[in-house]
Amino acid sequence: MRVLVVEDDPDLNRQLVSALVDAGYAVDKAMDGEEGYFLGETEPYDVVVLDIGLPKMDGISVLEQWRRADRNMHVIILTARDRWSDKVAGMDAGADDYVAKPFHMEELLARIRAQVRRATGHAKAEIECGPLRLDTKTARVTLDGQPVKLTSHEYRLIAYLLHHSGRVVSRTELVEHLYEQDFDRDSNTIEVFVGRLRKKIPPHLIKTVRGLGYRLSPEKDEA
Amino acid sequence: MKLNSLAFRLFRTAAVWAVLVLPLAGLGIDWVHKRDVFNSFDARLNQLLTLNIAFSTDRSGAEPGVPRNVGEPLFELAHSGWYWQITPLDRSPGKRLISTSLASEELPLPSRLGLKPDRYNIIWQDTKGPVGEPLRIAETLYNAGDDENPYFYSFIVAGNLEFPETRVAEFRVPLAFALAVAGIGLVFSTFLQVRYGLEPLRAVERRLSAIRSGEAQLLEGRLPAEIEPLQTELNALIKSNQDIIERARTQVGNLAHALKTPLAVIANEIGEDPSPQARKVAEQAALMRDQVGYYLDRARMVAQVDVIGRVTPVGPTAEAIVRALTRLHRDRGIEIDLLCPPGVNFQGEKQDLEEMLGNLADNACKWAGRQVRITASMATSTTDRHPQRLLIAVDDDGPGLTEEQRAQGIKRGRRLDETKPGSGLGHSIVADLCQSYRGQFRLEKSALGGLSARLDLPAA
Numbered sequence: 001m002r003v004l005v006v007e008d009d010p011d012l013n014r015q016l017v018s019a020l021v022d023a024g025y026a027v028d029k030a031m032d033g034e035e036g037y038f039l040g041e042t043e044p045y046d047v048v049v050l051d052i053g054l055p056k057m058d059g060i061s062v063l064e065q066w067r068r069a070d071r072n073m074h075v076i077i078l079t080a081r082d083r084w085s086d087k088v089a090g091m092d093a094g095a096d097d098y099v100a101k102p103f104h105m106e107e108l109l110a111r112i113r114a115q116v117r118r119a120t121g122h123a124k125a126e127i128e129c130g131p132l133r134l135d136t137k138t139a140r141v142t143l144d145g146q147p148v149k150l151t152s153h154e155y156r157l158i159a160y161l162l163h164h165s166g167r168v169v170s171r172t173e174l175v176e177h178l179y180e181q182d183f184d185r186d187s188n189t190i191e192v193f194v195g196r197l198r199k200k201i202p203p204h205l206i207k208t209v210r211g212l213g214y215r216l217s218p219e220k221d222e223a
Numbered sequence: 224m225k226l227n228s229l230a231f232r233l234f235r236t237a238a239v240w241a242v243l244v245l246p247l248a249g250l251g252i253d254w255v256h257k258r259d260v261f262n263s264f265d266a267r268l269n270q271l272l273t274l275n276i277a278f279s280t281d282r283s284g285a286e287p288g289v290p291r292n293v294g295e296p297l298f299e300l301a302h303s304g305w306y307w308q309i310t311p312l313d314r315s316p317g318k319r320l321i322s323t324s325l326a327s328e329e330l331p332l333p334s335r336l337g338l339k340p341d342r343y344n345i346i347w348q349d350t351k352g353p354v355g356e357p358l359r360i361a362e363t364l365y366n367a368g369d370d371e372n373p374y375f376y377s378f379i380v381a382g383n384l385e386f387p388e389t390r391v392a393e394f395r396v397p398l399a400f401a402l403a404v405a406g407i408g409l410v411f412s413t414f415l416q417v418r419y420g421l422e423p424l425r426a427v428e429r430r431l432s433a434i435r436s437g438e439a440q441l442l443e444g445r446l447p448a449e450i451e452p453l454q455t456e457l458n459a460l461i462k463s464n465q466d467i468i469e470r471a472r473t474q475v476g477n478l479a480h481a482l483k484t485p486l487a488v489i490a491n492e493i494g495e496d497p498s499p500q501a502r503k504v505a506e507q508a509a510l511m512r513d514q515v516g517y518y519l520d521r522a523r524m525v526a527q528v529d530v531i532g533r534v535t536p537v538g539p540t541a542e543a544i545v546r547a548l549t550r551l552h553r554d555r556g557i558e559i560d561l562l563c564p565p566g567v568n569f570q571g572e573k574q575d576l577e578e579m580l581g582n583l584a585d586n587a588c589k590w591a592g593r594q595v596r597i598t599a600s601m602a603t604s605t606t607d608r609h610p611q612r613l614l615i616a617v618d619d620d621g622p623g624l625t626e627e628q629r630a631q632g633i634k635r636g637r638r639l640d641e642t643k644p645g646s647g648l649g650h651s652i653v654a655d656l657c658q659s660y661r662g663q664f665r666l667e668k669s670a671l672g673g674l675s676a677r678l679d680l681p682a683a
Binding site: 009011012015019080081082083084085087088091092095096097098100101102103104105114118123 | 479481482483484485486487488489490491492494508512543544546547550551553554573574577578580581582
């Protein structure tokens with residue numbers, strides 16, 4: 001899952017990025033409204049954490065312009081202005097959630113997980129596919145109840161496939177949603193990580209749909 | 224009419240004028256009239272004296288005779304108060320002559336009392352007549368001889384003073400009546416002048432009332448030149464008041480941003496570090512967060528107390544809150560019903576209504592099973608300073624609170640359940656805001672089964 005953090009305070013930006021990377025997200029950051037708007041306009045993020053008080057372009061304007069351009073990623077507003085008038089203005093501009101500063105990082109992570117689940121149509125914090133189970137709260141994957149040891153990139157890949165289980169996910173989509181902006185898109189890293197994952201979980205769970213991409217599905221008799 | 228009012232001041236001035244000046248004017252008029260009447264009386268006596276001399280000395284011989292025509296029939300009526308008398312002085316020939324009216328009485332001679340004559344050589348004296356009637360005597364000394372052989376005679380004509388005194392007394396009654404009518408008329412006309420003259424001030428009062436109730440933003444309309452500067456200054460004051468509030472809100476918002484971001488950084492930097500130093504910093508950061516929140520709320524409230532001319536329609540504000548909450552809680556499928564007839568208005572700041580309604584409705588959504596209901600209505604109070612009241616109820620079908628919990632629920636920072644997100648300040652912010660509008664905030668048991676949060680606020 002790919003997250004954009006738009007926050008002008010360098011310390012808070014660093015903390016957010018660090019916490020989100022630790023939680024298994026691919027994270028891009030922007031330090032002002034214009035840069036944030038550009039990234040949100042051009043990159044396919046799953047969730048954006050957007051500060052309201054930003055230099056160059058305020059957060060509400062950034063959000064309104066994204067929505068006018070049909071950018072439908074889930075946006076969590078992060079701001080010190082926590083009056084209901086600010087919340088209503090933010091929600092009316094197209095935000096999906098609102099977190100007031102100062103906040104607990106765990107609360108923000110929970111809100112981000114909720115938005116990711118909402119984006120992929122999952123109501124619960126735990127997502128299953130056959131014997132495979134993802135606990136989004138703890139970022140742990142289990143196979144028949146036993147923990148599966150994964151690197152961060154492997155986790156991102158299986159988590160994305162679990163969120164979109166049953167659907168064909170193209171290689172391009174995976175690259176766009178699992179890696180940061182400066183990742184080398186031409187490499188064959190995805191194939192490498194799929195190969196590694198197939199060694200750690202039943203290989204039939206990740207099906208290769210030739211010419212289209214991959215699909216996570218518990219059935220064995222797929223073509 | 225209030226005692227401490229411009230109307231009463233003007234009215235009192237007119238009344239004092241009427242009470243003090245009109246009697247003085249009456250005395251003046253009476254004095255002038257009396258002088259005129261007595262002057263006429265003296266002129267009449269003078270005229271009769273001249274006739275008396277003329278008609279008694281028109282025959283041959285030095286000795287005056289009984290005058291042929293005295294010009295006044297009352298000289299013939301006994302003790303009428305009108306008399307004439309001719310008295311030879313010193314060695315002058317002849318005897319004393321008197322009018323029929325004097326019968327056998329004799330009038331005293333003023334000249335013998337040493338009284339001085341006026342410029343017409345007439346000596347005047349007020350005295351009593353033969354029957355005690357008040358008399359005014361006019362006497363002149365007439366030389367019927369020549370310079371070498373003078374024969375002096377005292378000619379007297381007396382008139383009854385009751386005649387001019389009655390005229391003066393009779394004039395005083397209609398004079399007093401006329402002055403009384405004039406006084407009453409003056410007071411009444413002052414009353415009308417005050418009503419008419421002060422009408423623009425009453426118009427100002429009505430327009431200020433309209434500003435307070437939110438029907439108008441500024442003191443509008445054309446006013447008389449004397450109070451036009453007042454209108455200009457009041458409008459400037461209202462505008463300045465609104466600007467100060469806006470600036471204060473902006474500054475408070477900026478302060479919030481400036482303080483809360485570093486606090487978030489501190490709290491996140493420490494994270495879950497279990498060392499005693501880190502826990503101490505975390506504890507102090509949490510304390511600072513609560514204090515910053517508390518004093519920012521206070522600053523906002525102080526800025527809005529008694530702000531004039533602010534009216535907020537409840538319907539659109541509540542709809543915006545419902546829209547935001549529906550989006551925030553859409554995963555839980557909570558149905559938020561809003562029952563608010565058109566024309567229900569809150570007399571106060573939109574931001575404050577949003578804050579109260581938003582906190583209550585958000586709290587209700589967190590606890591509700593499936594349903595939240597927001598109702599707003601108007602009521603009339605007979606005891607409150609603002610008789611028009613706005614009643615808002617936010618009900619949910621959640622687990623609700625016990626009576627004791629409901630009493631605790633509106634205390635600041637009191638969290639009844641740590642498992643729900645939030646600072647625990649929502650209800651107390653509502654209570655503080657509500658109190659700043661001199662309203663009431665209660666927690667009750669809801670008909671839906673959960674909690675019913677009720678607000679009683681000034682309406683417009």
